[in-house]
Amino acid sequence: MTEYQGAYRAHTNIALIKYWGKADADLFIPTTSSLSLTLNALYTDTRVTFSSDYEADSFALNGEEKSAEEVAKISKFLDLFRTEADVDFKARVESINHVPTAAGLASSSSAFSALAAASRQALQLNHISDQELSTYARRGSGSATRSIFGGFVEWQKGTKSENSMAVKIDDATWDIGMVIMTINTKEKRVSSRKGMAHTLKTSPFYPEWVRQNKIDLARIKDAIEAQDFILLGEIAEANAMRMHATTMAADPSFTYFEPATIKAIQAVQDLRASGIPAYYTIDAGPNVKVLCRASQMNQVEAFLANQFEDMQFIKTTPGPGIQQLDR
Numbered sequence: 586m587t588e589y590q591g592a593y594r595a596h597t598n599i600a601l602i603k604y605w606g607k608a609d610a611d612l613f614i615p616t617t618s619s620l621s622l623t624l625n626a627l628y629t630d631t632r633v634t635f636s637s638d639y640e641a642d643s644f645a646l647n648g649e650e651k652s653a654e655e656v657a658k659i660s661k662f663l664d665l666f667r668t669e670a671d672v673d674f675k676a677r678v679e680s681i682n683h684v685p686t687a688a689g690l691a692s693s694s695s696a697f698s699a700l701a702a703a704s705r706q707a708l709q710l711n712h713i714s715d716q717e718l719s720t721y722a723r724r725g726s727g728s729a730t731r732s733i734f735g736g737f738v739e740w741q742k743g744t745k746s747e748n749s750m751a752v753k754i755d756d757a758t759w760d761i762g763m764v765i766m767t768i769n770t771k772e773k774r775v776s777s778r779k780g781m782a783h784t785l786k787t788s789p790f791y792p793e794w795v796r797q798n799k800i801d802l803a804r805i806k807d808a809i810e811a812q813d814f815i816l817l818g819e820i821a822e823a824n825a826m827r828m829h830a831t832t833m834a835a836d837p838s839f840t841y842f843e844p845a846t847i848k849a850i851q852a853v854q855d856l857r858a859s860g861i862p863a864y865y866t867i868d869a870g871p872n873v874k875v876l877c878r879a880s881q882m883n884q885v886e887a888f889l890a891n892q893f894e895d896m897q898f899i900k901t902t903p904g905p906g907i908q909q910l911d912r
């Protein structure tokens with residue numbers, strides 16, 4: 586029997602300049618570049634074993650065997666590495682999502698970056714740099730591109746598969762924090778994949794989104810360079826709302842907002858009016874993520890907890906890039 590094994594941790598990331606649409610759906614090349622913050626509190630640990638003894642690929646998440654459909658997705662992804670290594674062994678993938686609350690916040694970003702890194706290690710593809718690895722992670726899920734690195738990370742859309750990749754922008758070690766309001770952690774009604782495709786196809790706002798996103802990205806990079814927290818927050822908040830506006834203008838229209846999402850937006854505005862710099866961002870679901878100073882996360886939580894009884898909050902500082910685990 587011959588066996589190759591790899592094990593890696595990758596953290597999730599939250600986009601401050603969103604990725605919302607594919608120029609090439611097969612290769613996961615986006616219509617725009619995006620920029621995210623990697624989070625310390627949410628991550629996935631993945632072990633992959635390629636063995637001459639296995640007859641089929643298999644995948645267990647949090648100790649539970651996943652469906653044939655899920656396995657098929659993973660198989661297609663592993664094929665990228667098998668082709669590169671010229672190995673045809675089947676694989677066993679075991680992942681644990683570390684999410685300090687009810688399920689629902691675990692993201693494909695940490696999942697596919699951890700699996701990419703574990704596969705590179707297992708198949709000894711040492712010539713693949715971290716940056717090139719991000720182009721592999723991208724093929725599992727677009728947002729996974731950015732989870733290869735820590736801190737603020739840009740996913741440059743590039744012009745082809747080889748250069749649509751992550752670039753590290755900044756460590757984000759200047760008092761940056763995030764408080765996640767877990768409004769609803771159930772499975773989302775419209776997956777990001779379907780939601781972005783429908784928006785691209787039917788929303789008259791979409792071309793304007795593409796145009797404006799480029800401006801937002803350039804401005805947020807300047808804000809990061811200047812360590813201007815207020816400008817960073819203002820741009821991120823505006824960019825998130827612009828993304829959600831495209832979905833509302835789609836045909837048929839849809840939104841990821843729930844009543845409590847709007848209530849949370851207003852609470853963050855009140856928080857800001859009280860003198861604490863805090864800005865919201867929202868992804869393809871109802872949860873609200875509040876960008877704030879790490880040193881003020883307790884104050885932010887206390888203010889919001891006052892208005893949202895029984896809500897679970899996840900407070901997190903910026904997280905690192907991929908990390909090798911003991912095999």
Ligand code: 2P0
Nearest residue numbers: 600603604726727728777778868869
């Ligand atoms: C992002 N979101 O930039 C965007 C902004 C949510 C809103 O979930 O089809 O799960 O696997 O490439 O990466 C991105 O969607 O979609 C996403 P696929 P993905 O984080």
